[in-house]
Amino acid sequence: MSGPIVGVxxxxxxxxxxxxxxxxxxxxxxxxxxxxxxxxxxxEAAFSIAGTEMWNIFSSYxxxxxxxxxxxxxxxxxxxxNFSLYDATYKWFGHFRGGLAMTTIMASAAFSAISGSNxxxxxxxxxxAIPAMKEYGYHPQLNAGSVAAGATLGVLIPxxxxxxxxxxxxxxxxxxxxxxxxxxxxxxxxxxxxxxxxICRMHPDWGPAGPRFGWKDRMKALPEAxxxxxxFGIIMYALFTGVVTATEAAAVSCFLGYAxxxxxxxxTWRKFIESMTETLRISCMVFMIVAGAVIFARFLTLTRLPxxxxxxxxxxxxxxxxxxxxxxxxxxxxxxxxxxxxxLLVSLPIFYPLVIQLGYDPIWFGxxxxxxxxxxxxMPPIGICCYVVSGMSGIPLGTVFxxxxxYMPSYIVSIVILMISPYWTVLVLSDLVK
Amino acid sequence: xIAGGVSLLALTLLATMNVALRIFRVPVSGTYEVVSFLxxxxxxxxxxYTQKRKDHIVVDILSDKFPxxxxxxLDRVSYALILVxxxxxxxxxxxxxxxxxxxxxxxxxxxxxxxxFVFLVSAGFAxxxxxxxxxxxxxxxxxxxxx
Numbered sequence: 086m087s088g089p090i091v092g093v094x095x096x097x098x099x100x101x102x103x104x105x106x107x108x109x110x111x112x113x114x115x116x117x118x119x120x121x122x123x124x125x126x127x128x129e130a131a132f133s134i135a136g137t138e139m140w141n142i143f144s145s146y147x148x149x150x151x152x153x154x155x156x157x158x159x160x161x162x163x164x165x166x167n168f169s170l171y172d173a174t175y176k177w178f179g180h181f182r183g184g185l186a187m188t189t190i191m192a193s194a195a196f197s198a199i200s201g202s203n204x205x206x207x208x209x210x211x212x213x214a215i216p217a218m219k220e221y222g223y224h225p226q227l228n229a230g231s232v233a234a235g236a237t238l239g240v241l242i243p244x245x246x247x248x249x250x251x252x253x254x255x256x257x258x259x260x261x262x263x264x265x266x267x268x269x270x271x272x273x274x275x276x277x278x279x280x281x282x283x284i285c286r287m288h289p290d291w292g293p294a295g296p297r298f299g300w301k302d303r304m305k306a307l308p309e310a311x312x313x314x315x316x317f318g319i320i321m322y323a324l325f326t327g328v329v330t331a332t333e334a335a336a337v338s339c340f341l342g343y344a345x346x347x348x349x350x351x352x353t354w355r356k357f358i359e360s361m362t363e364t365l366r367i368s369c370m371v372f373m374i375v376a377g378a379v380i381f382a383r384f385l386t387l388t389r390l391p392x393x394x395x396x397x398x399x400x401x402x403x404x405x406x407x408x409x410x411x412x413x414x415x416x417x418x419x420x421x422x423x424x425x426x427x428x429l430l431v432s433l434p435i436f437y438p439l440v441i442q443l444g445y446d447p448i449w450f451g452x453x454x455x456x457x458x459x460x461x462x463x464m465p466p467i468g469i470c471c472y473v474v475s476g477m478s479g480i481p482l483g484t485v486f487x488x489x490x491x492y493m494p495s496y497i498v499s500i501v502i503l504m505i506s507p508y509w510t511v512l513v514l515s516d517l518v519k
Numbered sequence: 520x521i522a523g524g525v526s527l528l529a530l531t532l533l534a535t536m537n538v539a540l541r542i543f544r545v546p547v548s549g550t551y552e553v554v555s556f557l558x559x560x561x562x563x564x565x566x567x568y569t570q571k572r573k574d575h576i577v578v579d580i581l582s583d584k585f586p587x588x589x590x591x592x593l594d595r596v597s598y599a600l601i602l603v604x605x606x607x608x609x610x611x612x613x614x615x616x617x618x619x620x621x622x623x624x625x626x627x628x629x630x631x632x633x634x635x636f637v638f639l640v641s642a643g644f645a646x647x648x649x650x651x652x653x654x655x656x657x658x659x660x661x662x663x664x665x666x
Contacts, residue, residue, distance in 0.1 A: 106597040109575030116604050136611030139644070140559070140637050146551050149558030332554065362568075369565035370575055 092390030095121045099381070099431070110427035111370070114377030121384035134383070142376045146332065147253050151375075152368035153335030154244045159360040159367075160342040161199045161313065164351040167209040169309035170195050171217070176298040176306045183285035183292035185221055186231040187278055189214040193235030194274050195310065197242040198317040199338075206239030207232065207470045211477035224291035227284055229480045230488025233470045234277050234495075237459040242270045244320060244335070247426055247458065250375055251451045252331075254433055258518065259331040260324035265448045265515030266455075272502055272510070273456060276495030284491055312345050325518055371426070378430035391438045398439060405443045406504070412436050413500070416457045417464075429458055448515045449507045453500060460496040463489040552626050556636045563643025570650045591658055598655040602648055609644035616641055 099117040102108050108116070123131035142148065161167075171192045178184050178191065193210050210232050218228040240247050243263035252259040285292045316338055323334040346352040385391055398408055415436070419428040440450050462470045465486045475482040503510050569575065585593070616637035618624075626633045 102597075102600075106593055106600070108597045108601060111575055112601045112604070115608075116600065119604065119607075132607070132611050133615075135608045136613075136615035139608055139612055140615060140640055143559035143562055143640050144555045144636065146555040146558070149554055149561075152558070152561050365561065365565040366569045366572055369562050369569040372562040373566075373569075373575065 089388055089390040089393035091121065091125060092385050092388035092393075095381075095384060095388070096435075109373075110431065111373035111377040114374075114381035114431065118377070118380035118382075118384040122380075122387060125384065125387045134380070138380060138383070139376065142379055143372075146330075148372065148375065150249055150253075150259065150330075150332045150335050151246070151371050152364055153332060153339055154246065154249060155368045155371070156339045156360065156364040157199055157244070157316070157335065157342050159364045160339065160346060160352075161196070161316075162209055163356040163360040163363075164342075164346040164349075166199075166309065166313060166351075167192070167196055167213050169306070170313065171210075171213045173306035173310040175217070175295070176303045179295035180297040182289070182294045183227070183281050184295055185214070185218045185223060186227055186281045186285075186292055189218070189231045190235040190238075190274065190277055190281065193232075194238050194242060194270075195313060197239040197245075199244070199313055199342075207236035207473040208477060210236055211474050215474075215478040215480070221295055222293055224288065225480050225484050226488035226491075227281075227288075227291045228488070229471075229474050229478060229485040230491055231281060232478075233463045233468070233474045233485055233489040234280075234492040236470045236474070237462055238270065238274060238277075240459045240462070241266065241273060241455055243267075245455065246371060247429065247455050248451060249331070250371065250426065250430065251433070251455070253375065254378065254430065255437055255447055255451075257447050257451065260327065260518045261448050261515040262451050263321065263324055264518050265511040266452055267514055268510050269452045269456065269499065269503055273495065273499045276498055277492055280492050280495050309349075312349075316341060316345070327518065374427055374430055378434065381431070382434035385434045391435055394435060395439045395442050399442070405445075408443060409440070409445070409504075412440065413453070413457050416454055417461060419458075419461070426458075428461075429454065446507060446512060449503070449511045452511050453503055456496060456500055456503070460493070463492065552629050552633075556633060559636055559640050560643075563640040566643045567646035567650045570647055570654075595655060595658050598651055598658065602651045602655060605644050605648040605651065609641050609648055612637060612641035612644060 095117055099113055102113045102117065103110060119131050119135055122134055171188065174188045174192045174195070175185065178188050181187065189210060192214070193206055196209060197206055214232050214235075215228060218231075239245075243266050245263075245266065248262045248266060249259055251257070252262045281292075319341065320334050320338050323329045323337065324331060329337070343352070415432065416428070419432060437447075437450075441447060462468050463486075465471075468486065468489070471482060471485040471489055474480070475485045616634045619634040619637060620632070623632070624634070625631060
């Protein structure tokens with residue numbers, strides 16, 4: 086038995102192990118890839134790949150960027166910057182109708198500018214925003230929905246772990262991916278904010294306005310928010326000029342993050358240790374998924390399945406945009422049933438070569454699928470952000486899902502805008518990066 | 520775990536230093552290599568801990584519906600599967616490290632022997648396998664009240 090059909094069996098076996106045996110996604114991919122290679126070539130080859138390849142993946146320079154970017158986010162989180170960011174945005178925008186919900190989304194966006202994961206953003210923002218909105222009598226659906234939707238920005242706005250992993254996997258420049266991401270993130274943030282305005286117009290009693298603050302209070306709240314902006318600016322500038330690698334940019338921002346937190350006396354020894362252990366386990370998890378995906382992809386390539394699939398799709402002679410929507414539909418369904426990052430890596434070995442053969446830009450495609458997969462994280466039945474929000478706040482899961490459902494159109498609209506003009510939304514900025 | 524934490528700090532410092540030195544135009548060769556080696560230790564050191572905390576992403580949308588007894592049996596099968604797999608990975612990484620040691624393979628720029636790092640990664644996988652083994656034993660000891 087050989088050829089593409091082995092790859093198909095491999096995928097079926099993988100989904101069986103994943104769903105029925107509850108083996109973690111990372112291990113499943115590595116395991117199936119390993120056995121698959123043994124089947125296609127020989128057990129000796131598979132054994133030697135298990136040894137050398139694991140070492141090669143673990144010691145790859147590019148991957149060292151993952152723990153460092155996670156560490157920056159954790160430092161900022163443990164130093165309590167979420168509270169100051171929320172406070173600052175609230176003083177500026179709290180007096181509008183639905184102002185607290187908007188505050189939540191903008192504070193999430195600001196926090197995402199330093200944190201790369203949506204569950205971390207969901208957890209931090211739940212702790213700050215939900216009690217505040219409860220106090221002002223916000224409707225639970227608007228309350229929980231805005232936190233969940235805001236949290237999805239965590240994975241989208243750079244430094245984004247999904248984009249980092251996408252870049253490492255496909256060999257695209259992380260700097261380009263981050264810069265190409267600026268306009269799409271802005272579009273999505275505005276679309277989500279617009280949704281809040283629209284909800285408040287439909288249900289005026291859901292989001293009462295807060296008190297207005299004087300300019301003195303507003304200015305006082307700014308300095309700590311500026312810290313975050315400076316840190317973000319440094320990362321982006323360093324990546325833009327290309328003098329440093331992504332790993333170095335991340336390391337410098339960790340270092341500066343610690344320095345700022347020490348200067349502001351925001352970091353205790355215990356918080357420091359906690360930020361380290363959190364980082365280690367999150368990055369270990371991400372790392373293993375990448376390692377698993379690499380081994381699985383090696384197996385699929387050996388079976389020539391991706392090429393065969395691409396041939397087959399081409400033979401259908403469908404228009405490109407239709408193929409793209411079919412792929413995106415797969416991602417939406419995939420995002421509903423499993424973790425976005427895991428699904429992304431399970432599917433990239435199959436879809437990425439296909440999309441590139443269709444002539445789409447890899448940087449642009451990265452942005453589109455990041456938005457699509459992040460949308461999955463607030464969709465039932467396993468929208469991970471909604472689970473975190475519900476778990477942290479005690480608001481029933483159903484209410485959270487209903488609340489976040491209002492935001493679905495903003496994701497679709499953003500994707501359509503990206504498709505209408507790839508150049509003006511993504512490439513115009515990403516092409517500037519050397 | 521501690522090795523991972525120390526490596527992570529060292530990694531941050533080293534890469535930052537490298538950037539600072541580059542600004543002052545003092546070239547340091549070989550930091551790339553050391554950073555990569557340290558990166559390997561960061562992940563390898565956390566392997567056992569992450570498994571213990573059950574942080575790896577599992578898909579339990581379907582298996583949540585199974586009766587507890589079936590679930591326990593399936594858990595045993597899955598633990599046994601990954602136990603065998605990671606034992607093989609640990610052993611093969613060890614074999615690879617040993618080959619590097621006997622052939623005297625040196626890293627490209629710094630010309631240092633890097634087999635100790637390979638052994639550490641192998642040890643990380645061994646700890647992972649051990650943790651999985653303990654999980655497997657636990658499914659036999661507890662009578663279904665857990666998970």
